[in-house]
Amino acid sequence: MAIEVVPLPLPHSADATKFANFGREVRGVDLRSLDPAEFKQIEELLYKHSALLFRNVDLSPAQQYALAKAFDPTSESFGHGNKKIENTKSSILHQTLRAVPAVPQVYLVGNGTIYDHEGIPELTLQHPSHKTWHKAHQSAEDQEKGATRFVRWHMDAAFYDFNPPRVTTLYGINVPQGPRQMVKYDDGTGDELEVPLAATAFVSGKTMFDILPHALKSLAVRSSVKYAPHPYVWISTAKAKPTGLGIETEGLEMRYDLLPEWEESKIQVLPLCWKNPVTGDLHLQVHPMCAAELMVDPLPESAQREDALYPDGGHITDLQELRDLLYQMQRPGIAPQLVYPHDWRAKDLIIFHNRGAMHSVTGNLKPDQIRTYHQCNLAASDRPVGPSADDIKIWS
Numbered sequence: 001m002a003i004e005v006v007p008l009p010l011p012h013s014a015d016a017t018k019f020a021n022f023g024r025e026v027r028g029v030d031l032r033s034l035d036p037a038e039f040k041q042i043e044e045l046l047y048k049h050s051a052l053l054f055r056n057v058d059l060s061p062a063q064q065y066a067l068a069k070a071f072d073p074t075s076e077s078f079g080h081g082n083k084k085i086e087n088t089k090s091s092i093l094h095q096t097l098r099a100v101p102a103v104p105q106v107y108l109v110g111n112g113t114i115y116d117h118e119g120i121p122e123l124t125l126q127h128p129s130h131k132t133w134h135k136a137h138q139s140a141e142d143q144e145k146g147a148t149r150f151v152r153w154h155m156d157a158a159f160y161d162f163n164p165p166r167v168t169t170l171y172g173i174n175v176p177q178g179p180r181q182m183v184k185y186d187d188g189t190g191d192e193l194e195v196p197l198a199a200t201a202f203v204s205g206k207t208m209f210d211i212l213p214h215a216l217k218s219l220a221v222r223s224s225v226k227y228a229p230h231p232y233v234w235i236s237t238a239k240a241k242p243t244g245l246g247i248e249t250e251g252l253e254m255r256y257d258l259l260p261e262w263e264e265s266k267i268q269v270l271p272l273c274w275k276n277p278v279t280g281d282l283h284l285q286v287h288p289m290c291a292a293e294l295m296v297d298p299l300p301e302s303a304q305r306e307d308a309l310y311p312d313g314g315h316i317t318d319l320q321e322l323r324d325l326l327y328q329m330q331r332p333g334i335a336p337q338l339v340y341p342h343d344w345r346a347k348d349l350i351i352f353h354n355r356g357a358m359h360s361v362t363g364n365l366k367p368d369q370i371r372t373y374h375q376c377n378l379a380a381s382d383r384p385v386g387p388s389a390d391d392i393k394i395w396s
């Protein structure tokens with residue numbers, strides 16, 4: 001059977017012109033037994049379209065691990081290191097991720113109490129909260145009426161010691177049913193986005209870069225981010241912005257000397273733009289919550305200095321300044337018309353290019369709204385590649 005590729009079902013809120021290349025549904029393949037030619041085709045589709053949807057999939061945790069590993073055959077451990085999350089109780093991810101015992105590279109995410117699942121007799125999962133994690137809370141009345149938020153815009157990556165995974169596979173086993181909800185941006189813009197219950201929202205890192213004005217593109221291609229050591233512990237005492245795109249700067253981050261033991265050599269410094277291995281496009285990929293410093297290279301000699309930001313380069317260590325810059329670069333890319341909120345059906349599998357897109361969960365779930373998902377991503381065997389010398393010349 002030939003592979004069939006169709007566009008994703010875009011919501012009315014989406015600007016279809018901006019999604020021409022983003023996202024595809026793939027039909028006519030059995031992910032459990034791909035031959036090399038089929039895998040090659042899927043791999044290329046993924047890097048071209050950033051997110052692939054497969055419906056009615058049956059996939060065991062071992063098969064899901066094998067599928068993720070096919071994209072990076074020498075990778076071994078979960079994106080955050082096997083068992084690292086269980087062992088780091090103060091991490092903000094600890095409450096929401098639990099490893100499948102037999103396949104520790106596959107994590108359970110979801111909501112409610114599940115029984116007899118993959119060797120786990122009983123487990124209560126907690127949907128990531130938009131109620132306690134953001135600085136400003138939505139009123140109980142608004143939540144009752146279906147208000148929700150983006151919990152956390154991110155890529156799946158430890159940003160310490162382990163390289164960001166190339167892909168994430170996300171498999172919906174139990175999908176909660178209920179009325180649609182309204183994501184409120186609550187940032188003074190009045191922006192909102194209607195989403196299916198507990199939708200996973202995706203945005204394209206390529207679009208995020210493409211829509212920037214010249215001065216910010218120039219800054220993006222010349223910049224690298226230094227991430228904090230154990231960043232998810234570092235921010236565990238801080239609060240998120242209402243859009244879920246970064247942290248409010250209030251000096252609440254954990255002091256470095258109070259973090260679990262860390263080594264300078266394991267700190268990650270990564271370019272702001274990551275180059276797509278198939279298309280050569282640049283994707284703006286930065287975890288705004290985990291970022292601690294920004295290093296900016298000077299403009300190349302051929303570039304116009306007029307209106308340039310940091311023309312002689314710079315090293316930004318002030319968190320407010322850093323976060324303001326990142327927000328300026330990233331907020332346009334999460335505008336309602338640029339978000340694809342996936343309307344999950346049971347047995348949907350999404351493979352997304354974790355180095356080319358950002359995602360956030362949404363949704364306000366009650367304990368009896370059971371959500372069971374398996375997630376697998378693997379710490380990559382290599383680092384993301386930044387802009388080439390030519391890219392820097394072109395965009396500076």
Ligand SMILES: [Fe+2]
Pocket residue numbers: 154155156359
């Ligand atoms: Fe994620």
